[in-house]
Amino acid sequence: xxxxxxxxxxPSQKPTERIRxxxxxxxxxxxxxxxxxxxxCLNCKNAPCKKxxxxxxxxxxxxxxxxxxxxxxxxxxxxxxxxLPAICGRVCPQENQCEKYCTLGIKGEPVGIGRxxxxxxxxxxxxxxxxxxxxxxxxxxxxxxxxxxxCGLTAAADLARMGHxxxxxxxxxxxxxxxxxxxxxxxxxxDMVQKEIDYVRQLGVEFKLNFVxxxxxxxxxxxxxxxxAVFISSGAGLPHFMGIPGENLLNVYSANEFLTRxxxxxxxxxxxxxxxxxxxxRVAVIGGGNVAMDSARTALRLGAKEAIIVYxxxxxxxxxxxxxxxxxxxxxxxxxxxxxxxxxxxxxxGRITGMTCIRYELGEPDASGRRRPIPIEGxxxxxxxxxxxxxxxxxxxxxxxxxxxxxxxxxxxxIEADEKTxxxxxxxxxxxxxxxxxxxxxxxAMGAGKDAARSINDYLQTLPKKN
Amino acid sequence: MYRIVHKEQISPVxxxxxxxxxxxxxxxxxGQFVILRVDDEGERVPLTIADFDRENGTITCIFxxxxxxxxxxATFEVGDHLATFVGPLGQPSEIDNYGTVVLxxxxxxxxxxxxxxxxxxxxxxxxxxxxxARTKELLFWEDRLRQCSDELIVCTDDGSYGYHGxxxxxxxxxxxxxxxVARVWSIGPTIMMRFVAKTxxxxxxxxxxxxxxxxxxxxxxxxxxxxxxxxxxxxxxVDGPEFDGHKVDWQLAMRRMNAYKDKEQxxxxxxxxxxxxxxxxN
Ligand SMILES: Cc1cc2nc3c(=O)[nH]c(=O)nc-3n(C[C@H](O)[C@H](O)[C@H](O)COP(=O)(O)OP(=O)(O)OC[C@H]3O[C@@H](n4cnc5c(N)ncnc54)[C@H](O)[C@@H]3O)c2cc1C
Ligand SMILES: Cc1cc2nc3c(=O)[nH]c(=O)nc-3n(C[C@H](O)[C@H](O)[C@H](O)COP(=O)(O)OP(=O)(O)OC[C@H]3O[C@@H](n4cnc5c(N)ncnc54)[C@H](O)[C@@H]3O)c2cc1C
Ligand code: SF4
Ligand code: SF4
Ligand code: FES
Numbered sequence: 016x017x018x019x020x021x022x023x024x025x026p027s028q029k030p031t032e033r034i035r036x037x038x039x040x041x042x043x044x045x046x047x048x049x050x051x052x053x054x055x056c057l058n059c060k061n062a063p064c065k066k067x068x069x070x071x072x073x074x075x076x077x078x079x080x081x082x083x084x085x086x087x088x089x090x091x092x093x094x095x096x097x098x099l100p101a102i103c104g105r106v107c108p109q110e111n112q113c114e115k116y117c118t119l120g121i122k123g124e125p126v127g128i129g130r131x132x133x134x135x136x137x138x139x140x141x142x143x144x145x146x147x148x149x150x151x152x153x154x155x156x157x158x159x160x161x162x163x164x165x166c167g168l169t170a171a172a173d174l175a176r177m178g179h180x181x182x183x184x185x186x187x188x189x190x191x192x193x194x195x196x197x198x199x200x201x202x203x204x205x206d207m208v209q210k211e212i213d214y215v216r217q218l219g220v221e222f223k224l225n226f227v228x229x230x231x232x233x234x235x236x237x238x239x240x241x242x243x244a245v246f247i248s249s250g251a252g253l254p255h256f257m258g259i260p261g262e263n264l265l266n267v268y269s270a271n272e273f274l275t276r277x278x279x280x281x282x283x284x285x286x287x288x289x290x291x292x293x294x295x296x297r298v299a300v301i302g303g304g305n306v307a308m309d310s311a312r313t314a315l316r317l318g319a320k321e322a323i324i325v326y327x328x329x330x331x332x333x334x335x336x337x338x339x340x341x342x343x344x345x346x347x348x349x350x351x352x353x354x355x356x357x358x359x360x361x362x363x364x365g366r367i368t369g370m371t372c373i374r375y376e377l378g379e380p381d382a383s384g385r386r387r388p389i390p391i392e393g394x395x396x397x398x399x400x401x402x403x404x405x406x407x408x409x410x411x412x413x414x415x416x417x418x419x420x421x422x423x424x425x426x427x428x429x430i431e432a433d434e435k436t437x438x439x440x441x442x443x444x445x446x447x448x449x450x451x452x453x454x455x456x457x458x459x460a461m462g463a464g465k466d467a468a469r470s471i472n473d474y475l476q477t478l479p480k481k482n
Numbered sequence: 483m484y485r486i487v488h489k490e491q492i493s494p495v496x497x498x499x500x501x502x503x504x505x506x507x508x509x510x511x512x513g514q515f516v517i518l519r520v521d522d523e524g525e526r527v528p529l530t531i532a533d534f535d536r537e538n539g540t541i542t543c544i545f546x547x548x549x550x551x552x553x554x555x556a557t558f559e560v561g562d563h564l565a566t567f568v569g570p571l572g573q574p575s576e577i578d579n580y581g582t583v584v585l586x587x588x589x590x591x592x593x594x595x596x597x598x599x600x601x602x603x604x605x606x607x608x609x610x611x612x613x614x615a616r617t618k619e620l621l622f623w624e625d626r627l628r629q630c631s632d633e634l635i636v637c638t639d640d641g642s643y644g645y646h647g648x649x650x651x652x653x654x655x656x657x658x659x660x661x662x663v664a665r666v667w668s669i670g671p672t673i674m675m676r677f678v679a680k681t682x683x684x685x686x687x688x689x690x691x692x693x694x695x696x697x698x699x700x701x702x703x704x705x706x707x708x709x710x711x712x713x714x715x716x717x718x719x720v721d722g723p724e725f726d727g728h729k730v731d732w733q734l735a736m737r738r739m740n741a742y743k744d745k746e747q748x749x750x751x752x753x754x755x756x757x758x759x760x761x762x763x764n
Binding site for chain 2: 186187188196224225226227230231232252253254256258262263265268269271272275276280281287288289290364365412413414
């Protein structure tokens with residue numbers, strides 16, 4: 016059979032339909048499509064794809080199980096390394112991870128590894144036959160995990176599988192971190208996230224929700240309560256603003272607020288759910304990353320007539336995943352490149368009515384390798400707008416660092432931690448995910464959780480035995 | 483889950499609830515607040531901690547029925563559970579021995595004044611408390627505040643009880659008389675706090691106010707609770723809720739509170755149609 020150079024397409028909702036609902040955009044493979052795609056895999060001996068996966072999924076093996084239609088074996092292989100496959104299969108930036116190294120990628124499109132992973136995971140969730148792996152005899156050690164985002168969930172699951180008693184402390188009323196409050200329902204259904212988290216519960220991990228570390232108890236108080244080690248994975252949840260005039264006008268949101276109201280609090284189902292959200296007719300989203308794309312697409316679904324991404328650089332520099340930008344464009348999101356607001360203006364009630372923008376041109380590449388945007392003098396112009404979503408990035412939330420004496424921080428306020436082991440300046444305290452790297456990706460956060468679980472386990476072995 | 487162990491009606495639209503939340507009670511300090519959700523479809527609503535009992539593991543909140551969630555909360559009875567009750571949030575009040583302090587509470591703001599007054603009294607201050615309400619039947623906790631105040635002045639807008647007038651009037655009289663006041667706390671409707679700050683400003687008495695902007699998470703994640711203080715943007719849930727009343731941008735604060743006025747009307751009329759789906763509650 017001649018090798019197919021392109022990925023088997025994944026069915027999705029038509030743009031005209033999907034901008035009127037919050038249902039998932041992509042629909043996943045059926046058995047036939049999965050088989051067709053799995054058949055493309057060459058089962059390479061050295062499996063170059065594996066080195067692109069931060070959690071080391073055995074890719075050729077799980078794909079060969081799909082080829083043999085043994086889906087249970089496929090999911091078992093995946094879950095040996097990845098506790099959240101239905102999530103990763105959807106939101107991993109695969110083009111920069113596993114698929115980037117796929118042999119097929121040299122001549123054509125790589126194998127749709129993420130799509131196949133999702134297929135196996137969805138089959139597992141739907142079949143309801145998912146079984147808990149055998150757990151070792153309890154070690155007697157207790158580990159506290161701060162934050163239930165992908166990093167904390169991964170560390171907790173791995174530590175539980177090593178026999179330790181793990182408790183996750185989460186500030187919000189539902190676990191999942193950005194998976195619940197940030198990434199929209201139409202990309203990552205929340206029911207599914209909760210189902211996948213149930214698997215972590217099955218491993219014996221205890222969740223203490225509505226518990227803010229630094230307020231309800233400090234990290235040091237966790238040690239007083241008998242925890243032997245603490246893993247901090249509290250994410251990068253602090254929204255950045257630009258500090259320009261008018262930023263506190265009504266209907267100027269941080270992306271975090273806009274998305275949290277919609278996703279976690281389900282404002283799109285208002286008034287069945289009690290949390291309201293306001294979206295006007297012409298929405299400007301400031302920024303060009305995934306968060307900006309999610310905000311613009313959310314605005315359209317909430318009824319905005321126009322959603323415009325306002326980005327300082329040009330299309331080539333967009334930090335968003337290509338697929339996300341394409342989906343946004345298909346749905347009618349507009350792009351205003353080489354532009355940035357310098358002031359917001361409002362009416363007498365304090366509601367935003369417009370913004371003054373300035374145009375940019377691109378200069379020499381900066382430290383990040385992207386061409387530096389330079390404002391063009393005298394290029395100011397007005398844009399009438401009635402809602403703004405500021406999506407220019409997030410910093411580390413200072414709550415935990417501020418209340419943990421002796422924990423060394425970087426200049427940016429992230430926790431100083433060893434990249435491979437998560438060890439911090441304080442004995443018994445480990446850290447990983449966005450609180451260490453700054454805003455990154457789900458799979459990198461999971462990789463950090465995995466590495467930290469190993470080194471926490473090593474650390475626990477140096478303590479006096481409990482069992 | 484968080485069980486309601488006691489409930490009292492304080493006035494026609496103000497209720498007191500004691501809620502079992504041992505983790506919150508263990509850490510609660512004057513000036514802090516909690517966020518609650520009544521059920522799984524509920525909004526996250528902040529309420530100030532009016533009292534706490536570490537031994538019994540309970541928190542007391544006093545709330546006024548103003549919109550959908552507070553009206554729904556008022557229908558909850560002893561034995562019912564709340565879906566979320568998280569805290570204590572925010573920075574505690576800065577308790578110290580300042581000398582003479584004046585505490586000004588208005589409306590439901592009288593409740594959070596109490597633990598602050600008690601702590602200031604214990605710290606050795608001379609405590610003068612001024613509380614106000616529109617009319618006599620809306621007043622509460624006069625007895626409690628009297629116990630921890632060296633002097634208590636009660637005001638009503640309509641003159642039905644105590645001093646006839648606004649809380650700022652006796653405050654101004656005190657300052658005019660040359661009373662050496664080291665610090666003022668003011669908690670109540672935004673407009674009242676604004677005028678208390680305006681009253682103390684010419685006398686240069688440091689004045690702490692407790693801001694109550696709209697909030698979502700309460701952990702510094704969403705930025706909904708932005709207030710401008712001394713030209714700087716602060717997040718009330720983590721940097722506050724107490725701020726220097728002389729530096730707060732009051733116009734902005736008052737505008738931001740009205741962000742969802744029309745939507746709130748929609749939620750209320752929805753509930754009148756009986757449309758609030760109960761099928762998911764358990
Ligand atoms: C809108 C949006 C879209 C994104 N899209 C993608 C995508 O498509 N693909 C991708 O790979 N990545 C994406 N990302 C990035 C990715 O979600 C993050 O990098 C990842 O979630 C980081 O994981 P984490 O576990 O470190 O932190 P988080 O997911 O932020 O979780 C941290 C958790 O800790 C809790 N917490 C914080 N402080 C405390 C405290 N004091 N006490 C208790 N709990 C606390 C928080 O409530 C939160 O639940 C996106 C991010 C956003 C915001
Ligand atoms: C830190 C903090 C502490 C608070 N402590 C108390 C307390 O101890 N007792 C108490 O009764 N209330 C307190 N509030 C106010 C309380 O949170 C609001 O009354 C409540 O959120 C209204 O919810 P709702 O759904 O019933 O009304 P909504 O339908 O949301 O609003 C009805 C009306 O109330 C106004 N409103 C909305 N949010 C607020 C707000 N945050 N503050 C004031 N008015 C608002 C709206 O403008 C609207 O006109 C506090 C608020 C904060 C931020
Ligand atoms: S977890 Fe992500 S990087 Fe790893 S195989 Fe799956 S899609 Fe690729
Ligand atoms: S590199 Fe590509 S073709 Fe080779 S095993 Fe991995 S997925 Fe299959
Ligand atoms: S309520 Fe979200 S940051 Fe304060």
